[in-house]
Structure formats: structure tokens, C-alpha cells
Amino acid sequence: MTTAAPARFFFEDVVLHGVVETPGxxxxxxxxxxxxxxxxxxxxxxxxxxxxxxxxxxxxxxWRVPQPPLVVLxxxxxxxxxxAPLRVGDTIHSRSRTAVKRSMRDGGVxxxxxxxxxxxxxxxxxxxxxxxxxxxxxxxxxxxx
Amino acid sequence: MADARRYWDDIEVGEEYESxxxxxxxxxxxxxxxxxxxxxxLHTDAEFMKQSIFGERxxxxxxxxxxxxxxxxxxxxxxxxxxFVGLRWKFKGPIKIGDTIRLRAKVTAKKDTxxxxxxxxxxxxxxxxxxxxxVQEGETDLLVERRx
Numbered sequence: 293m294t295t296a297a298p299a300r301f302f303f304e305d306v307v308l309h310g311v312v313e314t315p316g317x318x319x320x321x322x323x324x325x326x327x328x329x330x331x332x333x334x335x336x337x338x339x340x341x342x343x344x345x346x347x348x349x350x351x352x353x354x355w356r357v358p359q360p361p362l363v364v365l366x367x368x369x370x371x372x373x374x375x376a377p378l379r380v381g382d383t384i385h386s387r388s389r390t391a392v393k394r395s396m397r398d399g400g401v402x403x404x405x406x407x408x409x410x411x412x413x414x415x416x417x418x419x420x421x422x423x424x425x426x427x428x429x430x431x432x433x434x435x436x437x
Numbered sequence: 438m439a440d441a442r443r444y445w446d447d448i449e450v451g452e453e454y455e456s457x458x459x460x461x462x463x464x465x466x467x468x469x470x471x472x473x474x475x476x477x478x479l480h481t482d483a484e485f486m487k488q489s490i491f492g493e494r495x496x497x498x499x500x501x502x503x504x505x506x507x508x509x510x511x512x513x514x515x516x517x518x519x520x521f522v523g524l525r526w527k528f529k530g531p532i533k534i535g536d537t538i539r540l541r542a543k544v545t546a547k548k549d550t551x552x553x554x555x556x557x558x559x560x561x562x563x564x565x566x567x568x569x570x571x572v573q574e575g576e577t578d579l580l581v582e583r584r585x
Contacts, residue, residue, distance in 0.1 A: 323472065330468045331500070332459075332507020336518060343521045344506055348499045352474020364477065366528070367498040369575075373523040419523070 299360035302428035303400035314353035316385040372419035442517040445556035445581040456512035456540040496532040517582035526575035
């Protein structure tokens with residue numbers, strides 16, 4: 293038996309209004325220090341997590357779900373709102389919902405609404421991600437079983 | 438020591454800043470993949486990307502966004518920022534390994550809030566590469582302290 297190619301999620305596979313909830317990650321001082329070192333961006337208050345760090349962590353959380361990764365051709369834009377501060381030691385996860393699925397000539401546009409939620413269930417950040425996603429080639433493997 | 442931060446009252450619509458340049462390296466991209474957990478092939482698979490329209494690995498869009506936030510602190514004197522409220526952002530082109538980016542920023546709006554001790558500030562931002570091409574652009578909203 294041969295091993296199948298890694299499953300990938302194409303434009304056709306995306307379910308409009310589908311919701312994906314990720315596992316959590318505890319935001320540590322190590323995350324804050326690494327983030328500050330790489331980007332030069334930090335929080336004004338030492339015990340707080342930089343706001344954009346959480347936005348960045350949600351992209352990794354999106355890889356820790358059973359759904360195969362979306363075949364993104366281009367990340368087109370993001371609209372983002374910070375609702376509440378987050379402290380080092382807090383645990384976040386994210387919830388995403390496909391709000392728009394629009395067919396284009398060379399693929400399709402997906403707009404995803406995303407929330408960052410803390411350990412008390414409070415939304416600390418939310419916004420929209422816009423992606424250009426590939427169509428399934430005639431020979432491609434993967435997608436939902 | 439005197440407070441060197443600038444208050445909402447002192448910042449004027451129309452102020453413009455330009456940051457120093459920063460060369461985005463392979464190390465930046467590898468560290469950012471490790472930190473964020475975003476290992477998309479766009480950023481991590483050199484062989485796969487040789488066949489792509491980009492011809493090589495590109496930086497995460499959010500790495501560029503985060504680096505410009507760092508460059509802003511080097512472009513002008515610090516604001517007395519209370520909170521980052523939100524942003525509207527577009528990714529216009531790739532940032533490749535070895536590209537040098539800089540930030541151009543302009544204050545475009547000031548608004549009162551319901552609280553007398555703070556005001557809202559909108560800053561328009563453009564990230565350009567060494568060829569002057571716009572790779573990212575958008576607006577950020579900040580809550581800044583007012584003089585008491």
C-alpha cells in the first residue's frame with residue numbers, strides 16, 4: 293500500500309458558514325520575548341501580550357485542526373479589532389467561520405471571520421481574513437472523504 | 438526624567454514619518470514559523486516554491502505586519518498609547534528573503550472618545566521594499582492619552 297499525498301483543502305471543499313474551532317495555546321513570556329526579538333514590536337505593559345502576537349498565533353492554531361490546510365494562493369487582507377487585553381499566562385484558542393465564498397477566474401476568494409477567545413470564554417480579539425484560494429486541479433488528491 | 442511620550446493633544450493630522458530600513462532574512466522567517474506555528478509551504482519549502490509564481494519562499498504576511506509595527510517605534514517618538522484598537526490591512530505583494538522594507542506613516546484622523554482622558558488616532562501606513570514597491574498598506578487605530 294502506498295501512502296496518499298497530504299490532503300489539501302481547495303476552494304471547492306470550503307463549506308460556506310462552516311465553523312472551525314482550534315485547540316488552545318497558553319501565551320508565555322517566551323512567546324512575548326521571541327516575538328519582540330523577531331519583530332521589534334512589544335507591549336507597553338510588561339505583563340501584557342502584544343496585540344499582534346495573538347493575531348500571529350491564530351494562524352498556527354489553524355494548523356492544529358482535523359481539516360486539511362487550505363491551499364492559499366495569496367493572503368489578501370485582514371481587518372482586526374482588539375476587544376480586551378491579554379496577560380501572559382492566559383490561554384487562547386480561535387474560532388473561525390467562513391462568511392463569504394466567492395468564485396473568481398483563477399480560484400476563489402474566502403472571507404473568514406475569526407475570534408480569539410480566552411480561558412474564560414471571552415472574545416479578546418476578532419476580525420476578518422481574506423484569502424485567494426486555489427481551485428481543485430483535475431488530478432488533485434485530498435479534500436473531504 | 439521627563440515623560441518623552443507624545444500625547445494625543447500634541448499629535449497633528451498630517452504628520453508623516455519614515456522608518457529606517459530592515460532587511461528580512463531567512464532567519465526571521467524560520468523564527469516566525471516556529472513562533473506562530475504557521476509552517477505553510479509558502480514560507481518553509483524552498484523546493485516547492487521554486488515552481489511557484491514567486492520562485493522562492495516568501496515571508497508570512499503577518500511577519501511583515503508585525504515588523505512594520507516594530508519599525509513604527511523607530512520612525513518617531515513614542516506615543517502615549519493606551520491601546521491598539523484595530524486595523525484594516527492589505528497585502529499587495531510578496532516580501533522575499535533579502536528584501537529591505539521600510540515604513541511610511543501618516544496621521545490621517547483624530548477623534549474624541551466618550552472618555553475625556555483619551556483620544557482616537559488613525560495612522561495610515563505603507564510598507565515599501567528597496568525598489569519602492571508597496572508590499573503592504575493599511576490603517577491602524579490607536580487610543581492615546583490626552584494631557585490632563
